[in-house]
Amino acid sequence: xxxxxxxxxxxxxxxxxxxxxxxxxxxxxxxxxxxxxxxxxxxxxxxxxxxxxxxxxxxxxxxxxxxxxxxxxxxxxxxxxxxxxxxxxxxx
Numbered sequence: 606x607x608x609x610x611x612x613x614x615x616x617x618x619x620x621x622x623x624x625x626x627x628x629x630x631x632x633x634x635x636x637x638x639x640x641x642x643x644x645x646x647x648x649x650x651x652x653x654x655x656x657x658x659x660x661x662x663x664x665x666x667x668x669x670x671x672x673x674x675x676x677x678x679x680x681x682x683x684x685x686x687x688x689x690x691x692x693x694x695x696x697x
Contacts, residue, residue, distance in 0.1 A: 632640065637651070644654040661667040670678055 640651045640654065644651045647654065649657070658667065670681065673681065
């Protein structure tokens with residue numbers, strides 16, 4: 606049998622895990638938490654959601670806000686604000 610000291614137990618180094626997560630995502634902690642929450646709400650894992658978003662972007666199916674017309678940008682922002690307000694009301 607292999608010597609058990611070759612690989613450390615899973616979760617044995619939480620400090621390393623934090624650094625690894627930050628390195629892999631290159632996101633600030635606050636943004637990564639937002640990603641995790643959004644992914645969970647969609648029934649996905651954070652890396653799966655990141656893959657989906659990047660795939661949409663590369664296929665030109667994801668439009669950055671700054672590329673929208675002012676009218677569309679205003680509508681999207683109003684929708685997002687309404688959605689956020691409804692979410693906050695549901696939590697209370």
